[in-house]
Amino acid sequence: MFSLLAIDSGNSYLKWAYFENNQCISHNKILNQEITQLSDSLSSLKQPDLILISQVSDQRIKDQISSFFKNWGSEPHWIYPLPKQCGVTNNYDNPGQLGSDRWASLIAAWHKYHASCLVVNIGTAMTVDALSGDGVFLGGIILPGPHLMWNSVLLNTQIFNNNDNYRYEVFPVETKNALYSGIIQSLVGSIERMRHLFHLHHGSPPKNCIISGGGVADILPHFDFEYTFIDNLVLEGLNIIANDMKITNQA
Ligand SMILES: Nc1ncnc2c1ncn2[C@@H]1O[C@H](COP(=O)(O)OP(=O)(O)OP(=O)(O)O)[C@@H](O)[C@H]1O
Numbered sequence: 049m050f051s052l053l054a055i056d057s058g059n060s061y062l063k064w065a066y067f068e069n070n071q072c073i074s075h076n077k078i079l080n081q082e083i084t085q086l087s088d089s090l091s092s093l094k095q096p097d098l099i100l101i102s103q104v105s106d107q108r109i110k111d112q113i114s115s116f117f118k119n120w121g122s123e124p125h126w127i128y129p130l131p132k133q134c135g136v137t138n139n140y141d142n143p144g145q146l147g148s149d150r151w152a153s154l155i156a157a158w159h160k161y162h163a164s165c166l167v168v169n170i171g172t173a174m175t176v177d178a179l180s181g182d183g184v185f186l187g188g189i190i191l192p193g194p195h196l197m198w199n200s201v202l203l204n205t206q207i208f209n210n211n212d213n214y215r216y217e218v219f220p221v222e223t224k225n226a227l228y229s230g231i232i233q234s235l236v237g238s239i240e241r242m243r244h245l246f247h248l249h250h251g252s253p254p255k256n257c258i259i260s261g262g263g264v265a266d267i268l269p270h271f272d273f274e275y276t277f278i279d280n281l282v283l284e285g286l287n288i289i290a291n292d293m294k295i296t297n298q299a
Pocket residue numbers: 057058059060061062104149170171172173174193194195196261262263
């Protein structure tokens with residue numbers, strides 16, 4: 049039996065999943081501001097055979113995670129995007145500059161379909177990444193996620209948050225609805241536009257579209273194309289990387 053603790057340390061939350069023989073048997077998430085609760089969150093777990101971490105959060109969070117695992121008596125592996133891994137080729141000018149969360153997600157998407165795919169993660173930031181039918185990461189875009197958009201408008205204008213009762217409208221006639229609907233349009237619109245541009249440049253739309261991340265709930269009802277929702281694609285990707293590392297180490 050092989051056990052893996054996979055960790056996705058994002059800009060707002062740390063998400064973890066414990067896999068036994070590729071089955072996720074336990075998972076949880078912690079706000080970065082509450083990172084000191086990591087030890088409570090992981091306390092019921094047996095020491096895994098491997099700990100794999102994708103980290104795009106700041107150095108302070110990285111230091112806290114490192115010192116936690118030092119106390120646990122284990123050495124985690126931090127993953128970094130490579131020029132090629134698990135069948136995916138990384139087209140970034142500097143492959144190491146790509147976020148490790150995007151890399152793990154692309155690997156998970158390729159492993160699932162072995163076909164072209166738009167890989168969307170909606171978290172603190174939203175990313176829309178294009179994967180070709182032969183496993184090449186063509187490139188992708190980064191934009192603020194819903195929470196960040198909302199807060200930055202409130203912070204930089206005189207719009208005052210005195211009403212939590214807002215909803216999506218096609219032609220909003222109230223301030224909060226206008227802001228909320230604008231955020232939805234911009235997020236959904238950029239995914240649609242990336243699909244359109246993929247079609248334009250590659251002769252057909254991407255065969256698949258995978259959506260993941262903590263900010264998906266508001267966005268999903270507005271898609272009018274087929275997609276697959278995967279709860280935490282980054283953690284799925286880390287499990288695939290772990291399997292690949294096992295095979296490489298056995299060879
Ligand atoms: N208090 C909060 N702080 C930040 N985000 C929040 C909060 N409450 C809800 N959210 C939602 O959770 C989402 C964060 O999702 P997720 O956990 O996937 O992000 P993350 O991994 O931290 O971000 P990223 O991957 O972009 O670094 C945000 O888009 C936001 O909509």
